[in-house]
Amino acid sequence: MTYHVTTRRLGRDGALISFSLVYALQWQRAGRGYQLAATLQRIESDAPPEVLRLLSSALQPLVGETLTYLVAPDGRHVDMIDSDGLWERVAERTQALAAGADQPEARKLGAMLAALPAEERRRQASAEIRALVALANPDIPVAGGVRQDGAVRTIVTAEREILPIGEGARPLEVDNRWTIDTTTGLVLSEQRQSWIVEPGSKSRTLVEERMRVLHPGTNE
Structure with missing residues (x-):
């Protein structure tokens, strides 16, 4: 399986900048549950080099690392x-990056990693994988618009809040969509779009989009 995690954000020039993590996944039985080996294969982005360096500094030490997870039999814990x-290996790679070139981002990252509590490090390291398992994904609501098509369930929600921007305030609308394979309990895709609504109109601008997509049966 291949797992793509993509974030697009509105840049200063008004264009959306894309940043993607590409994982290779291998599953196997482990008692009553499952063991998952996830390898971060590469980082993809259409951002300018100086922006990409900032975006990837926290994750570059993880490229090529195989992270192993245990998924509980009921799917509620990862x-x-x-x-x-x-984290010891990541810290060593980060220090090597900082020492091998003029990489102030790497030095800052090393200090941040050292300051993180162990529980927070574990939470961050498993966040993308927890999002992949429907019952372990904390963002999937119990209520919402639901459509069932065979073994595929689609859940759609919409949120709205007011953001203070400059002298005024603008509504922020967030559209969420999940598609879930109810046979395996895996999230096939997740999309979260954040829109700023223009004052006095129904026009809105996409400022951020997060997508997680699972490609079963492929391994790039």
């Missing part, structure tokens, strides 16, 4: 195996 060992 735990990383040897998270402390992972």
